[in-house]
Amino acid sequence: MLALVKKPRIEISLQGENVGELIEWISKKYEVDILAPEQDESMAIEDTDFWKEMHSNRIGNLLSAARFKANLSQSQLAEKLGIRQNMISDYERGKRRLTPDMAKRIAETLGIKVERISF
Numbered sequence: 001m002l003a004l005v006k007k008p009r010i011e012i013s014l015q016g017e018n019v020g021e022l023i024e025w026i027s028k029k030y031e032v033d034i035l036a037p038e039q040d041e042s043m044a045i046e047d048t049d050f051w052k053e054m055h056s057n058r059i060g061n062l063l064s065a066a067r068f069k070a071n072l073s074q075s076q077l078a079e080k081l082g083i084r085q086n087m088i089s090d091y092e093r094g095k096r097r098l099t100p101d102m103a104k105r106i107a108e109t110l111g112i113k114v115e116r117i118s119f
Helices: 019-027 049-056 058-069 074-081 085-093 100-110
Strands: 002-005 010-013 032-036
Touching: 019 032, 049 058, 058 085, 058 100, 074 085, 074 100
Parallel strands: none
Antiparallel strands: 002 010, 002 032
């Protein structure tokens, strides 16, 4: 069985006895999607709901991951950039378009290449 814990993002592959019980236990604390219910069954990642969700807000998800990796909260990043926290939230949720200039400023602040958070 191939399962995905959405937050934190963890992909796990399980086989053997009592797999269902383990997934049930993990599901009590985390939101879990089953990507492939059976070991022999496979599907293209592009066909999963997870992929569709992640791809629909690709920039926001990349920004969120880069901020998380830099160990910064939205408020901390916003303060470093001299903007409001809700703007970072809007960028990450795909509610506000990330301009090339802002992408560059954020990339410099996070110490990453601008290509990591832009098209």
